[in-house]
Amino acid sequence: MNVPLLDLVAQYRTIKDEVLPALQEVIESQQFIMGPAIAALETEVARLSHAAHGIGCASGTDALLLPLKALALEPGDEVITTAFTFFASAGTIHNTGGRPVFVDIDPATFNIDPAAAAAAIGPRTRAIMPVHLYGQMAAMERLLPIAAPRHLPVIEDACQAIGARRRVDGRWRHAGELGWVGGFSFFPSKNLGAWGDGGMMVTNDAATAERLRRLRLHGGAKQYHHEEVGTNSRLDTLQAVVLLRKLPHLADWSARRRAHAAYYTAAFADLAAVRTPVVEDANEHIFHQYTLRVERRDELAAHLKAQGIGHAVYYPVPLHRQECFAHLGYAPGSLPETERACREVISLPIYPELTPAQLDRVIDVVRTFYR
Numbered sequence: 001m002n003v004p005l006l007d008l009v010a011q012y013r014t015i016k017d018e019v020l021p022a023l024q025e026v027i028e029s030q031q032f033i034m035g036p037a038i039a040a041l042e043t044e045v046a047r048l049s050h051a052a053h054g055i056g057c058a059s060g061t062d063a064l065l066l067p068l069k070a071l072a073l074e075p076g077d078e079v080i081t082t083a084f085t086f087f088a089s090a091g092t093i094h095n096t097g098g099r100p101v102f103v104d105i106d107p108a109t110f111n112i113d114p115a116a117a118a119a120a121i122g123p124r125t126r127a128i129m130p131v132h133l134y135g136q137m138a139a140m141e142r143l144l145p146i147a148a149p150r151h152l153p154v155i156e157d158a159c160q161a162i163g164a165r166r167r168v169d170g171r172w173r174h175a176g177e178l179g180w181v182g183g184f185s186f187f188p189s190k191n192l193g194a195w196g197d198g199g200m201m202v203t204n205d206a207a208t209a210e211r212l213r214r215l216r217l218h219g220g221a222k223q224y225h226h227e228e229v230g231t232n233s234r235l236d237t238l239q240a241v242v243l244l245r246k247l248p249h250l251a252d253w254s255a256r257r258r259a260h261a262a263y264y265t266a267a268f269a270d271l272a273a274v275r276t277p278v279v280e281d282a283n284e285h286i287f288h289q290y291t292l293r294v295e296r297r298d299e300l301a302a303h304l305k306a307q308g309i310g311h312a313v314y315y316p317v318p319l320h321r322q323e324c325f326a327h328l329g330y331a332p333g334s335l336p337e338t339e340r341a342c343r344e345v346i347s348l349p350i351y352p353e354l355t356p357a358q359l360d361r362v363i364d365v366v367r368t369f370y371r
């Protein structure tokens with residue numbers, strides 16, 4: 001039995017009767033730009049994140065780019081982030097005129113190490129961008145007190161973490177709730193995926209929300225009047241309609257991912273060569289990815305491939321060692337935990353619609369390799 005890394009068709013079958021009529025309505029109306037579906041989705045995602053404002057945009061990348069643009073970075077201004085993430089986290093810093101400053105990760109969770117972030121703060125630091133990697137929130141309660149004395153805005157790259165939460169001082173706090181701005185991606189493979197690109201920013205600050213709304217519409221609140229230079233980064237109305245129909249299922253889908261993760265973790269518990277994901281006690285993980293650390297990673301990947309089991313390495317090359325960032329001068333070995341993670345990680349299928357037989361097949365293939 002082959003098991004794909006992700007099977008979007010399996011999900012489509014379960015929701016098509018809800019989504020297709022809603023799409024048809026938009027098509028019949030021919031109102032493709034903005035409209036009530038955008039505002040409705042913004043309200044729902046803000047509610048889910050316990051944030052006051054939601055601002056739709058064209059992608060998760062733009063959900064990071066627009067708040068960074070609002071900071072009006074000057075050449076030499078620095079934004080501290082992790083190098084163990086998708087390229088957009090640092091690409092957006094570069095594209096808004098900033099210099100990414102990469103710090104190492106906590107080897108247990110793969111998230112930014114708050115102590116390393118604190119040590120990297122310098123006179124040119126303008127912001128900190130934690131990434132809630134694989135769907136588990138970074139240690140926001142440690143990062144915020146580091147940022148606050150310097151009035152550094154914290155931009156949460158929550159692209160993989162919609163609906164994730166973390167207990168802070170006995171209270172659940174949600175991805176996107178505590179930072180200055182949180183950015184979500186609706187890329188189709190995400191826990192809440194559109195049928196194309198899409199993104200959303202959330203914030204508790206009304207003035208920031210207004211600014212981000214302007215920036216996504218060429219920097220003008222009123223048509224043909226531009227207070228500043230923005231861009232076209234609207235969330236597509238058809239995508240908003242898909243997302244509105246999918247949103248009521250999100251909690252169940254993420255719970256199913258957690259159940260699959262628990263099943264895998266129990267099944268791999270006795271394998272010395274495999275380290276299963278660490279979920280911090282304070283965290284409710286949404287398992288956008290289920291990522292192991294393993295011995296002989298590349299050999300395992302070849303074995304999985306030969307057996308028809310979908311898998312992926314997120315991420316094989318850390319951002320500080322990417323060719324395009326060579327000018328930043330990070331030598332090999334400069335972020336040892338990040339580099340070790342790049343050599344050891346492998347992600348297995350974790351999508352909600354996986355059947356027990358498929359889970360058992362993945363487990364069997366991994367166990368056979370290490371036996």
Ligand SMILES: Cc1ncc(COP(=O)(O)O)c(C=O)c1O
Pocket residue numbers: 059060061062085086088089131157159160184185186187197198199
């Ligand atoms: C951590 C992270 N940041 C940013 C992005 C960018 O999102 P998008 O692909 O929607 O532009 C993604 C998703 O691909 C991501 O996983």
